[in-house]
Amino acid sequence: xxxxxxxxxxxxxxxxxxxxxxxxxxxxxxxxxxxxxxxxxxxxxxxxxxxxxxxxxxxxxxxxxxxxxxxxxxxxxxxxxxxxxxxxxxxxxxxxxxxxxxxxxxxxxxxxxxxxxxxxxxxxxxxxxxxxxxxxxxxxxxxxxxxxxxxxxxxxxxxxxxxxxxxxxxxxxxxxxxxxxxxxxxxxxxxxxxxxxxxxxxxxxxxxxxxxxxxxxxxxxxxxx
Amino acid sequence: xxxxxxxxxxxxxxxxxxxxxxxxxxxxxxxxxxxxxxxxxxxxxxxxxxxxxxxxxxxxxxxxxxxxxxxxxxxxxxxxxxxxxxxxxxxxxxxxxxxxxxxxxxxxxxxxxxxxxxxxxxxxxxxxxxxxxxxxxxxxxxxxxxxxxxxxxxxxxxxxxxxxxxxxxxxxxxxxxxxxxxxxxxxxxxxxx
Numbered sequence: 207x208x209x210x211x212x213x214x215x216x217x218x219x220x221x222x223x224x225x226x227x228x229x230x231x232x233x234x235x236x237x238x239x240x241x242x243x244x245x246x247x248x249x250x251x252x253x254x255x256x257x258x259x260x261x262x263x264x265x266x267x268x269x270x271x272x273x274x275x276x277x278x279x280x281x282x283x284x285x286x287x288x289x290x291x292x293x294x295x296x297x298x299x300x301x302x303x304x305x306x307x308x309x310x311x312x313x314x315x316x317x318x319x320x321x322x323x324x325x326x327x328x329x330x331x332x333x334x335x336x337x338x339x340x341x342x343x344x345x346x347x348x349x350x351x352x353x354x355x356x357x358x359x360x361x362x363x364x365x366x367x368x369x370x371x372x373x374x375x376x377x378x379x380x381x382x383x384x385x386x387x388x389x390x391x392x393x394x395x396x397x398x399x400x401x402x403x404x405x406x407x408x409x410x411x412x413x414x415x416x417x418x419x420x421x422x423x424x425x426x427x428x429x430x431x
Numbered sequence: 432x433x434x435x436x437x438x439x440x441x442x443x444x445x446x447x448x449x450x451x452x453x454x455x456x457x458x459x460x461x462x463x464x465x466x467x468x469x470x471x472x473x474x475x476x477x478x479x480x481x482x483x484x485x486x487x488x489x490x491x492x493x494x495x496x497x498x499x500x501x502x503x504x505x506x507x508x509x510x511x512x513x514x515x516x517x518x519x520x521x522x523x524x525x526x527x528x529x530x531x532x533x534x535x536x537x538x539x540x541x542x543x544x545x546x547x548x549x550x551x552x553x554x555x556x557x558x559x560x561x562x563x564x565x566x567x568x569x570x571x572x573x574x575x576x577x578x579x580x581x582x583x584x585x586x587x588x589x590x591x592x593x594x595x596x597x598x599x600x601x602x603x604x605x606x607x608x609x610x611x612x613x614x615x616x617x618x619x620x621x622x623x624x
Contacts, residue, residue, distance in 0.1 A: 245601050248456035249545045292542075293513060300506040308502065323552035326505045330545040332457050399451045400616065403609030410602035411595060418597060 227352040234356020240333045241364035241406075242413045247333040250324050251365060252402040258381050261369035262362075263317045264324065267310065269358030271302045271328050273351055276342040280350035283343050295338050296329070303328045333357065364409070372396045372405050435566040438559075441622040442570030448546055449578040450612040452553075455546030459579055460604045469583035473576025475537040477569065479519065480547055483512045484568030487551040488561060508551045516542050546575055557624070567624075581611060 240246045247268070254264040278298055279286070286294050307325045310318040318325065328334065337357055342350040373379055376397030378386035386392070395401045448454040455476070463469050487508050495501050520538050523531040541547060550571050554564045585607050594603045 245460060246457065248460065249453045249549075252453040252456065293510075296509055296513065297506070300509055304502065304505055307505070323549055323556060326552050327454075327545045327549055329505055329509055330543050330548050332543065335543060398616070399453070400609045400612035402453065403605045403612055407598065407602045407605035407609065410605065411598050414597040414599055414602065 227349055230349055231352040231356035231359075234353055234358070235360040235363060238357060239360035239364060240336075240357055241361065242410050243360070244333075244336065246336050247331045247361065248406070249327060250331060251361075251368065252399075252406060253324050254321060255365055255369040255372050255402060255405070256376065256397055257320075258366065258369045258373050260317060260320055261365040263310070263314060264321060265358070265362035265365045267306050267325060268328055268331065268333065268361055269355070271299065271306055272334055272337060272354040272358050272361075274302050275299055275334055276337055276350040276354040277347055279338045279342040280345055280347045291343075295335060299334055300329050333361065368402075368405050368409055372401060376401060435562055437622050438563055438566045438624065439570040441624045442567050443574040443577065444615065444618040445622050446624050447574040447578055447615055448549065448571045449575050450608065450615050452549065454549040455544050455575055458540065458544060459575075459582065459608070460601055463579050463582040463586055463604065464600075466580060466583035466587065469579045470576070471534055472537050472540075473572075473579050475534045475541060476544065476546060476575055477572030479512075479516060479538075479541050480550055480572040480575075481565065481569045482519070483508075483515050483547055484550050484554055484564055485561075486515060487511055488554060488559070488564045491555060492561075504555065505548075505552075509548060512547055512551070513542050546571070578611065582607065585611070 237243055241248070241251055250264055250268070254260045275295075275298055279295060303326060306328070307318070310321075310325060337354055341353050345353070370380070373381075374385065375393050376395070378384060378390060378392040396405065442448070446452070449456070449459055458472055462472050490507060490511060491501070491504065495504060495507060500507075516538050520531070523534070523538075550568050554567055559567055582604070586604065589603065589607075594606075598606070
C-alpha cells in the first residue's frame with residue numbers, strides 16, 4: 207500500500223493552482239502516477255496496451271470505477287465499520303465493475319471481447335483499493351474525487367503512451383489506421399507479451415530520467431534564489 | 432487422462448499466467464527480491480488457486496447457471512476467494528501453527544492477487560470441465576511459482592551486474608520478465624490451450 211499523499215507546494219505564481227483540490231489532482235498525474243510512481247495495477251497495463259483502442263477503453267473503465275468507488279467510500283467513511291471495511295470495499299468495487307462490464311458488453315462488444323477477463327480484474331486492481339485505503343477513508347468527497355480523477359488521468363496517460371508506441375511499432379497502425387508506409391515492416395516483438403515488458407521497462411527508464419532532471423533543476427533554482 | 436496432462440503442461444510452460452497473461456504482476460515485481468519469500472508466496476498461491484478455482488467451478492455450475500445468476504459471477508467469485516482465504520487461515524492457525532507462521536503473512540495478500548481471480552474467470556471463459564479446471568488451476572499456480580522463483584534467482588544475479596541506475600528496481604525487473612517471457616515462447620509449439 208502506498209504511503210499517504212504528501213502535499214507538495216505547487217509552483218508560485220499560479221493562484222488557481224494553489225487550491226488543495228488542484229494540487230491533489232496534479233499529484234495523481236505525475237508524482238503519484240499509479241504506473242511509474244506507485245507501481246500499481248500493472249497486470250492490466252501490460253495486457254491491454256497492444257492496441258490503442260483497447261488501452262483507451264480500459265483506462266476509461268478504470269477511471270470511472272476509481273472515481274465512483276472513491277466518492278462512495280468517502281461519503282460512507284464514517285458509517286463503514288473498521289473491522290469489515292475491506293470486504294465492504296470489495297463489494298462496492300465488484301458492483302461497479304459488473305455495471306461497467308455490462309455497459310461495455312452492450313456498447314462495445316468487440317473491444318469487450320478482446321479485453322476478456324481484464325475488465326473483471328479491475329476488482330482486484332491495486333489502484334482502486336490503494337486509493338480507497340490511502341486516501342478516500344480520511345478525506346471529503348470532493349477532494350477524494352479530485353484525487354481519483356488525477357490518478358485516473360495518470361493511468362490513462364501511461365496506458366496511452368505505452369500503447370501508442372506498442373501499436374505503431376508492433377502493427378504500424380494508430381487506432382487501427384495504417385500510418386507507417388508498407389515498406390516499413392512492423393516489429394512483431396512489440397505486439398506479443400514480451401514486448402509489453404520491454405516497453406514498460408523502457409518507459410520507467412525514461413520517466414525516471416526526466417524526474418532526475420526535474421529534481422536537479424529544482425535544486426539549482428533553490429540554490430540560486 | 433492425456434488431455435489433463437496436456438492442460439497441466441500448457442498452463443505451466445506455454446501459457447504461463449505471469450508471463451503471457453500478466454496476472455499477479457504486483458507481487459511478481461515487489462516480492463521477487465528474495466528467493467525464500469518468493470517460494471513461500473508461490474506455494475501459497477498454488478494452494479489457494481487450486482482450492483478457489485475448484486470451488487468457484489462448483490458454485491458456477493450448480494448454483495449460478497441453474498438460477499440464471501451468471502451476471503453475479505465476479506461478485507460471487509471474489510467473495511468466495513475472500514472466504515476461502517479466511518477459512519484457510521483459521522484452519523492453519525488451529526492445526527498447523529508452524530505452517531501458519533511461515534505462510535500466514537502471504538494469505539491476506541492473496542485475496543487481492545489478480546492471478547487467483549483471473550484463473551477463475553479464465554476457466555469460465557474457456558468452459559472447462561471439472562477435471563480440466565483442477566488441472567488448469569494447479570498448473571497455473573505451479574507456473575506462477577516457477578516464474579517468481581526464477582525471477583528471484585535472476586534478481587540475485589543483478590548484484591553482480593550494473594544496469595542503468597534510472598531503471599530502478601521495477602524497470603529492470605520488467606526487462607528481466609520480458610527476457611523470461613521470450614524464453615518461454617520457445618515452448619509454445621509443444622502444447623496449447
